[in-house]
Amino acid sequence: MDTAPAAKASIHAQTPPKRRALLFLVLPPALWLLCFLVLPYLGLFFQSFLGTNDLGDVVLEPSLDAWKAFFTKTLYRSTLLYTFKIALTVTSLAVLFSVPLAYFIAFKVRRGKELLYSLIIVPLWVSYIVRAYAWKIILGREGILNSFLQWAKITDAPVEAFLYSEWAIIIGLVHIYTPFVLMPVYTAFEQIPRSLVEASKDLGAGRITTFFRVVLPLSLPGVIAGGTFAFVLTLGDFLAPVLLGGTDNLMISNVVQNLFGTSNDRPLGSVVGIVLLVVVVALLETTSRAEKSFASLESGRGRGGLGAQPGSSGRSPHRPTGGAR
Amino acid sequence: MKRRFDLPTFLVGSAAAFVLAFIYLPMVVVVVYSFNPDAVNVFPMRGFSLRWYRMLLDDEQLLAALRISLLVALGGTSIGLLLGVPGAIALARHDFPGKRFLERIVLLPLTLPGIVTGVAMLSFFPLIGVPVSLLAVLIGHGTFLIAITLTQVYARLRRLDPSLEEASADLGAPPITTFFKVVLPNIKTAIIGSALLSFTLSLDEIPVTFFLIAGDNTLPIQIWAMMRRGISPEVNAISTLVFAGSIGLILLGTALGGRDKE
Numbered sequence: 001m002d003t004a005p006a007a008k009a010s011i012h013a014q015t016p017p018k019r020r021a022l023l024f025l026v027l028p029p030a031l032w033l034l035c036f037l038v039l040p041y042l043g044l045f046f047q048s049f050l051g052t053n054d055l056g057d058v059v060l061e062p063s064l065d066a067w068k069a070f071f072t073k074t075l076y077r078s079t080l081l082y083t084f085k086i087a088l089t090v091t092s093l094a095v096l097f098s099v100p101l102a103y104f105i106a107f108k109v110r111r112g113k114e115l116l117y118s119l120i121i122v123p124l125w126v127s128y129i130v131r132a133y134a135w136k137i138i139l140g141r142e143g144i145l146n147s148f149l150q151w152a153k154i155t156d157a158p159v160e161a162f163l164y165s166e167w168a169i170i171i172g173l174v175h176i177y178t179p180f181v182l183m184p185v186y187t188a189f190e191q192i193p194r195s196l197v198e199a200s201k202d203l204g205a206g207r208i209t210t211f212f213r214v215v216l217p218l219s220l221p222g223v224i225a226g227g228t229f230a231f232v233l234t235l236g237d238f239l240a241p242v243l244l245g246g247t248d249n250l251m252i253s254n255v256v257q258n259l260f261g262t263s264n265d266r267p268l269g270s271v272v273g274i275v276l277l278v279v280v281v282a283l284l285e286t287t288s289r290a291e292k293s294f295a296s297l298e299s300g301r302g303r304g305g306l307g308a309q310p311g312s313s314g315r316s317p318h319r320p321t322g323g324a325r
Numbered sequence: 326m327k328r329r330f331d332l333p334t335f336l337v338g339s340a341a342a343f344v345l346a347f348i349y350l351p352m353v354v355v356v357v358y359s360f361n362p363d364a365v366n367v368f369p370m371r372g373f374s375l376r377w378y379r380m381l382l383d384d385e386q387l388l389a390a391l392r393i394s395l396l397v398a399l400g401g402t403s404i405g406l407l408l409g410v411p412g413a414i415a416l417a418r419h420d421f422p423g424k425r426f427l428e429r430i431v432l433l434p435l436t437l438p439g440i441v442t443g444v445a446m447l448s449f450f451p452l453i454g455v456p457v458s459l460l461a462v463l464i465g466h467g468t469f470l471i472a473i474t475l476t477q478v479y480a481r482l483r484r485l486d487p488s489l490e491e492a493s494a495d496l497g498a499p500p501i502t503t504f505f506k507v508v509l510p511n512i513k514t515a516i517i518g519s520a521l522l523s524f525t526l527s528l529d530e531i532p533v534t535f536f537l538i539a540g541d542n543t544l545p546i547q548i549w550a551m552m553r554r555g556i557s558p559e560v561n562a563i564s565t566l567v568f569a570g571s572i573g574l575i576l577l578g579t580a581l582g583g584r585d586k587e
Contacts, residue, residue, distance in 0.1 A: 021500050022415060022419045022421055024411070025411040025412070025414055025415040025419070026411070026412065026415040026419070026421060026427075028407075028408050028411065028412075029408040029409065029411060029412035029415075029431075029471055029475070030412075030423070030427055032404075032408055032467075032468070032471065033427070033430055033431060033468070033471065035453065036446070036450075036464050036465075036467075036468045037430065037433065037434065037442075037468050038430060039449055039453075040442075040445035040446045040448065040449035040450070041433070041441075041442075041445050043445060043448055043449040043452070044441070044444065044445040044448060044449075047448055097344045097347065098344070100337050100340035100341050100344065101340070101341040101344040101345060103337060103341075104337050104338055104340075104341035105341070108334060108337065108338065118579070119345070119349075120345070120348065121575075122572060122575055123348055123349075123352070125522075125525050125526075125529075125571050125574075125575050126352065126568055126571045126572070127528075127529045127545065127564070127567045127568065127571060128529055128531060128545070129529070129531065129545045129548050129549055129552075129564075130352070130355060130548075130564040130567055130568055131351060131352065133355065133548070133552055133560055133564055134351030134352060134354055134355045134564075135351055136552065137354065137355070137358065137366045137561070138351060138354055140366075142365055142366075142367065143366060143367075144354060144358070144366055144367065144368050147367035147368040148368040151368055151369060175347065175348065175351060178344070178347075178348060179348065207333055208333065232436070232438065233438075235438060236437075236438020236439060236440050236441070236532070237438075238440055238532070239531060239532075239549070243552065253438065253440045256440055256441075256444060257440065257535075260444050260447060260536065266448060269444060270444070270448070273440070273441045273444050273445070276438060276440075276441055277437060277438075277441050280436070280437055280438060280441075281436075281437075284436055
């Protein structure tokens with residue numbers, strides 16, 4: 001991905017004063033990240049191969065107990081599968097919600113487009129805990145939804161099933177992570193040359209055909225990027241299951257949280273953490289490849305060639321920075 | 326302009342309106358119910374009151390949490406700027422051994438689930454003499470804020486023609502002068518933008534903080550603790566203030582940083 005500018009700069013990098021400047025620039029952040037990021041991750045990996053004493057505290061003795069426990073006890077496998085199921089549901093709903101709104105803003109809105117777009121971006125940065133809390137007061141037993149239903153005489157007793165259920169987790173997470181999907185999908189729609197859409201219509205395709213045959217395939221890299229975000233963020237979420245799902249609907253991150261907390265089995269917690277890490281890295285690798293292959297379709301190599309596009313060459317601009325959760 | 330009824334557009338429009346409502350309704354509910362005179366959040370709301378805001382002002386724990394959060398955000402953002410900006414310049418303008426590795430490493434706190442980073446730090450920090458404490462929280466925040474600043478400033482530097490800096494050097498300016506006279510003015514808005522973004526993210530951070538905190542709660546952790554004790558409309562009031570604060574920071578960020586976007 002680095003081309004001419006980097007190569008040019010490297011010629012100058014040979015001179016001694018530049019090298020000293022480079023050390024001054026690169027050493028502090030590199031050392032910081034080594035001490036406070038790389039070593040902790042490596043430590044987590046090593047910790048997964050250590051044993052525990054009777055109190056559950058880590059002892060410096062090599063042991064495979066934690067890994068054995070992870071692969072033999074069904075709790076971990078079933079929680080992982082359950083988490084995938086929730087994450088898949090959340091991702092599908094977030095994509096389903098994002099596509100019409102992004103499409104509407106990108107293609108139908110003429111005035112106030114910027115404002116509308118800001119409106120969908122703002123919730124990205126609005127406190128996670130506030131958004132989760134909002135669902136708690138809406139869905140609670142004495143919450144706003146229940147009291148509204150009773151006030152409107154639709155039900156005459158509070159419905160217990162809203163909060164502390166799987167659907168409460170899903171609704172909360174879809175609400176929290178939809179903006180992360182909206183952003184790349186909208187960017188993808190915006191980048192589609194309007195001439196392609198017109199060409200499709202000129203050639204006699206209806207609007208619905210145009211959407212499914214032209215617009216949607218071209219926006220796939222954005223959909224994949226956003227979907228990956230929603231999926232990965234859901235995998236790592238341990239707050240929503242506790243706040244909205246109660247005690248029966250624990251996800252894989254809650255297992256990690258418990259093993260590092262009340263259950264106090266850090267080696268096993270490390271195993272689950274490493275597994276989570278590997279799953280996420282594998283997923284990100286796969287989807288970034290998928291994004292690239294769809295992006296290359298755009299530039300005319302696949303599917304009968306849709307014509308080369310300026311501004312959408314290879315490198316995906318869809319990833320919003322700062323999804324740091 | 327034809328203005329006749331058009332079914333597909335109407336359907337897409339309704340779906341879009343529904344999704345926008347879905348995104349905003351919960352936040353509107355919290356704001357509205359922060360003025361609830363009663364202790365339970367029920368529909369319809371009876372009247373209007375500022376009692377929960379008054380209660381906030383007397384809540385020592387909450388005010389302490391706010392102070393701690395502001396301090397951590399300020400400290401973390403400073404660490405992010407002091408280490409992230411030089412790192413971005415090094416990655417964008419120099420070649421050195423381990424560059425590829427650094428490029429990948431710096432993305433980890435942004436791509437990996439916060440909980441993995443949190444438990445890794447929890448296990449490792451005490452070994453290097455940093456017990457679970459506010460210092461650990463500060464280091465944790467600083468680490469992912471380096472990643473934020475570095476990626477944002479790096480992206481801006483990639484769009485900046487290096488020949489500008491070469492011209493400055495050829496004309497005899499020492500690197501420091503080139504930095505302050507040529508590079509800095511061009512990346513200023515990216516730096517301000519990433520600082521505001523860092524501040525907002527730090528104020529809201531939970532997964533890493535959760536594992537590194539000793540007793541002095543940050544604001545989101547304190548809100549979380551209040552929620553677990555039971556629902557009090559006081560949380561509505563503090564949430565509304567947090568909400569207003571984040572929107573203020575975002576607007577400030579777009580006003581300062583958005584002007585020179587392509």
